[in-house]
Every structure is written in structure tokens, then in C-alpha cells.
Amino acid sequence: MGTAERKEREKLHRKEEIIDAAEKVFFDKGLAMATMDEIAERAELSKGTLYLYYKSKEDLYMAVICRGHQILLKMFQQAAATGEPTIKLLQNIGEAYFAFYKRHHDYFRMFSFSENSQLQSQVSEEMRMTCAESGQCIGGVVQAVIQQGKEDGTYRPEVSPLEMSFVLWAHCRGVMELIDHIKSVPSDGIKRACSEVDFDKLYRKSTAMLVYAMLTEEARKNFKLEL
Amino acid sequence: MGTAERKEREKLHRKEEIIDAAEKVFFDKGLAMATMDEIAERAELSKGTLYLYYKSKEDLYMAVICRGHQILLKMFQQAAATGEPTIKLLQNIGEAYFAFYKRHHDYFRMFSFSENSQLQSQVSEEMRMTCAESGQCIGGVVQAVIQQGKEDGTYRPEVSPLEMSFVLWAHCRGVMELIDHIKSVPSDGIKRACSEVDFDKLYRKSTAMLVYAMLTEEARKNFKLEL
DNA sequence: GTATTAACTGACTGACGGTCAGTCAGTCGT
DNA sequence: ACGACTGACTGACCGTCAGTCAGTTAATAC
Numbered sequence: 001m002g003t004a005e006r007k008e009r010e011k012l013h014r015k016e017e018i019i020d021a022a023e024k025v026f027f028d029k030g031l032a033m034a035t036m037d038e039i040a041e042r043a044e045l046s047k048g049t050l051y052l053y054y055k056s057k058e059d060l061y062m063a064v065i066c067r068g069h070q071i072l073l074k075m076f077q078q079a080a081a082t083g084e085p086t087i088k089l090l091q092n093i094g095e096a097y098f099a100f101y102k103r104h105h106d107y108f109r110m111f112s113f114s115e116n117s118q119l120q121s122q123v124s125e126e127m128r129m130t131c132a133e134s135g136q137c138i139g140g141v142v143q144a145v146i147q148q149g150k151e152d153g154t155y156r157p158e159v160s161p162l163e164m165s166f167v168l169w170a171h172c173r174g175v176m177e178l179i180d181h182i183k184s185v186p187s188d189g190i191k192r193a194c195s196e197v198d199f200d201k202l203y204r205k206s207t208a209m210l211v212y213a214m215l216t217e218e219a220r221k222n223f224k225l226e227l
Numbered sequence: 228m229g230t231a232e233r234k235e236r237e238k239l240h241r242k243e244e245i246i247d248a249a250e251k252v253f254f255d256k257g258l259a260m261a262t263m264d265e266i267a268e269r270a271e272l273s274k275g276t277l278y279l280y281y282k283s284k285e286d287l288y289m290a291v292i293c294r295g296h297q298i299l300l301k302m303f304q305q306a307a308a309t310g311e312p313t314i315k316l317l318q319n320i321g322e323a324y325f326a327f328y329k330r331h332h333d334y335f336r337m338f339s340f341s342e343n344s345q346l347q348s349q350v351s352e353e354m355r356m357t358c359a360e361s362g363q364c365i366g367g368v369v370q371a372v373i374q375q376g377k378e379d380g381t382y383r384p385e386v387s388p389l390e391m392s393f394v395l396w397a398h399c400r401g402v403m404e405l406i407d408h409i410k411s412v413p414s415d416g417i418k419r420a421c422s423e424v425d426f427d428k429l430y431r432k433s434t435a436m437l438v439y440a441m442l443t444e445e446a447r448k449n450f451k452l453e454l
Numbered sequence: 455g456t457a458t459t460a461a462c463t464g465a466c467t468g469a470c471g472g473t474c475a476g477t478c479a480g481t482c483g484t
Numbered sequence: 485a486c487g488a489c490t491g492a493c494t495g496a497c498c499g500t501c502a503g504t505c506a507g508t509t510a511a512t513a514c
Binding site for chain 3: 263274275278
């Protein structure tokens with residue numbers, strides 16, 4: 001009898017429906033201003049039911065983050081699987097990350113927010129692990145591309161793929177967060193000073209600076225670094 | 228009669244005392260878990276009184292951040308005023324930022340948290356401006372050092388001091404936030420993979436990569452970039 | 455048709471941010 | 485010295501919200 005299997009499927013489906021609802025509310029209000037009552041209403045369930053599927057508001061928040069991770073992972077995988085030379089692949093990944101920031105702005109902001117250790121301590125061990133795993137998959141893609149480039153002589157032999165994947169990841173994030181902050185805080189002082197700055201170009205330039213430092217002398221000859 | 232002046236002084240002093248108390252609680256609990264009742268108790272005042280001095284919990288949080296900005300600003304100014312060559316000055320600033328992260332870890336975390344736009348929208352216009360200003364002073368120090376290095380031929384003429392100060396700032400922050408996240412999230416999976424990584428060195432290396440890209444050909448001859 | 459199980463509900467609880475009518479110490483004018 | 489006044493301070497109170505749980509409903513098993 002397939003009753004148990006069907007029940008299992010329905011349960012997973014319900015979990016997804018709750019994330020659908022939670023996502024909208026969190027995007028709109030952020031963690032602090034979102035209420036479980038509103039999420040329940042949007043999901044057409046009672047508040048109590050939400051707690052049958054997720055342990056806490058924070059767990060639900062992290063579940064939405066996991067969905068975001070899946071989206072970003074797919075974008076990274078596509079960017080890394082075009083068959084182009086490795087130096088182009090890393091560029092593609094950088095572009096993919098920037099595209100993610102622009103197209104999935106709300107997820108990006110949730111990512112930033114979730115790094116907060118106070119939040120992490122509110123999340124169940126289980127959910128934290130699930131989320132950490134999906135996050136590591138993303139880093140793995142970057143690491144693999146760097147490894148590949150090291151092997152084919154694009155990057156210096158002393159480059160550590162793990163370390164450089166950390167650095168590139170942290171750098172891109174840091175720059176995008178800064179851009180986001182400057183754009184969203186309506187301080188005239190800063191806005192005026194930055195009126196000349198082309199943030200899209202700045203992101204590309206800054207990432208290229210790091211990549212340039214990783215290149216072998218040979219590869220640098222074919223790489224034009226613009227500042 | 229100096230009564231009014233004395234009252235004014237006492238009022239400022241009281242504001243500082245409240246920050247003293249708030250700081251301890253926010254360091255310990257973070258914004259969400261901290262309660263105004265606990266801050267009031269620590270400050271030996273009633274909750275109502277806190278609201279005579281600060282408009283909201285979020286405003287008080289930002290007031291603590293401003294204090295942190297002052298500390299970091301002083302560290303940057305000292306790092307930039309040793310009279311050493313400009314390339315060393317930028318290195319000093321990078322070191323100062325890292326020292327701040329290590330010595331004033333709690334402030335650093337609050338800085339990260341405060342970039343969140345949902346928080347910003349809860350803060351009064353006035354406090355937001357005050358805090359943005361103190362933040363811009365810090366960036367100004369970096370910008371001035373880059374400008375100086377550009378003039379003395381250390382950095383390429385096409386380098387934009389404003390842009391590069393953004394990039395360096397965002398980069399260092401991004402890397403430190405990542406380090407902090409890896410260290411604080413007790414995920415065995417990540418910990419094992421990173422057992423070999425020397426994060427202090429990684430920070431220095433990654434920052435040097437950016438600086439290297441900014442150097443003129445001449446300056447690169449005297450700069451050893453280790454990966 | 456009845457018993458059992460599982461999904462779901464929503465009223466309730468405790469905690470917390472923020473308010474405001476009222477208290478009281480210190481100051482001023484006479 | 486004394487009453488009037490000011491403003492710093494208080495804490496009981498309000499509305500809101502995360503999380504709980506006794507009870508209802510619907511589906512399945514026998």
C-alpha cells in the first residue's frame with residue numbers, strides 16, 4: 001500500500017508550501033519584522049501547524065536560505081560547465097555571483113544576515129548542518145575550477161584552491177555587500193561622493209585584481225588588468 | 228550661572244553610562260536577545276529613562292557602534308601616521324583592521340550586523356547620519372593613504388583612491404567575516420577541511436594580492452608577493 | 455461501523471518594546 | 485526660609501508576538 005509514501009510526499013510538499021509563504025514575508029519584512037502569524041496566513045495554515053514542520057522562526061528562515069543556496073549552486077555549476085578555458089570559468093563564476101546578487105537580491109540579503117552568529121545559535125543543530133552543507137557545495141565548485149586551472153598552468157603552483165576559493169568568495173561578497181549598503185542607505189554625503197563610481201565595473205575590476213595575482217607569468221601575458 | 232552647562236555635561240555623561248551598560252548586554256546577547264530591561268538594570272536606571280536618552284533599542288545599538296567607529300578610527304590614524312613609506316602604511320592599516328577584529332571582536336560583529344538594511348530602517352534618521360559620518364571618516368583615512376601613494380609613484384596613476392578604498396575595505400571585511408564565521412560555526416565538516424589553513428596568513432596574503440595589483444611596475448620589483 | 459492515528463487549529467502564556475501619568479529632588483524668585 | 489516650578493526619573497501598563505497544547509477533525513485501519 002502506497003499510503004505511507006503518499007503521506008511522505010505530501011509532507012515534503014507542505015514543507016515547500018510553507019517555505020513559499022515564509023519567503024515572501026521574510027523578503028518583505030526581514031527576520032525581525034516578519035511574524036509567524038503572517039506566514040501562517042499566507043500559507044493558509046494556522047500558526048501551530050508551522051511549528052509541526054519547523055522548530056522555530058529561525059529554522060524556517062534558514063530553510064529559505066537553503067533554497068537560495070540551491071539556486072546559487074545551479075548558477076555556479078552552469079557557469080563552470082561551459083567548456084571554456086579555466087580563466088574564463090572563474091570569470092563566469094564571478095559574473096554568476098553578481099547576477100545572483102542582482103536577480104535574487106532578497107536571497108543575497110538573507111545570506112548576509114544569516115552569517116550572524118547570534119542567529120546561528122537560535123537555529124537547530126540539524127538545520128544548521130543542512131544549511132552548512134548546501135553552502136559548502138557552492139564553495140566546492142569554485143575550488144574545483146581553481147584546482148583545474150592550477151593543473152593546466154593558468155594559476156601558480158603555490159596557489160591553494162581551498163584558500164583561494166575562500167578569498168574569492170569572501171571578497172566578492174564583501175564588495176557586493178558594500179555596494180548594496182551604499183545603494184540602500186540614503187545618505188546624501190556618500191551618494192554625492194560616489195556619483196562617479198560605476199559599481200558594476202568596480203566589482204569586475206576588483207575581482208580581476210585577485211585573479212591576476214594568482215596567474216602564472218605566462219598567463220599574465222594574455223590577461224589585461226584594467227583599474 | 229553654570230547650572231545649565233553642568234546639566235548639559237551630566238546629560239552627556241548619562242548617555243555614556245547608558246552606552247556602557249548597553250555595550251555589555253549587546254556584546255553578550257546580540258540585538259535580538261538583549262532586552263531593554265536588562266540594559267536598564269545594568270545602568271541602574273528604569274527602562275523608561277533609557278527612552279529619554281535614546282529613541283529605540285536600535286538607536287541605542289547604533290550608538291554603541293559609533294563608539295566602536297571611534298576606536299577603529301584612532302587605530303587607523305595611528306597606523307597611517309608612522310612616517311613610513313606609503314606601501315607600508317597601507318599594510319599597517321590592514322594590520323590595524325585585523326587587530327581590531329581580534330581585540331574588539333564584539334564591536335566587529337556589531338559592525339557586520341549593522342549593515343543589515345532591515346536594521347537601518349528601524350534607526351532614526353539622526354542616528355543613522357551620525358553613524359554614517361563616523362564610518363566615512365574611517366574610509367577617508369584609507370583613501371588619503373592611497374592618494375598619497377599614487378602621488379609618490381607607488382600606485383598606478385589610473386588607480387582611483389575612492390574606489391580602491393572601497394575595495395580594500397570591503398575585501399578585508401569580507402575575509403574577516405568569513406574567518407569569523409568558519410571559526411564560530413561548529414561544523415566538523417568545515418573544521419576538518421580547514422585544519423591546515425592559517426587564517427592570519429590568509430588575510431595578509433589576500434590583502435597583498437590586491438595591493439600588488441595596484442602597484443606600478445617599478446614598485447612591484449620591491450614587492451614580494453607570497454601565495 | 456468503530457477504533458486509531460495523524461494533521462491541524464486557535465486560544466492561551468510569558469516575555470518584551472515602548473508609553474505615560476505620576477513622583478520627587480533640585481533650583482529659582484521673593 | 486519657603487512655596488512654585490522644572491525636568492529627570494519611575495514602573496505599572498499596553499499591544500504584540502513566538503511558541504505551546506488541549507482539543508477538533510479527517511483519514512485510515514480493522
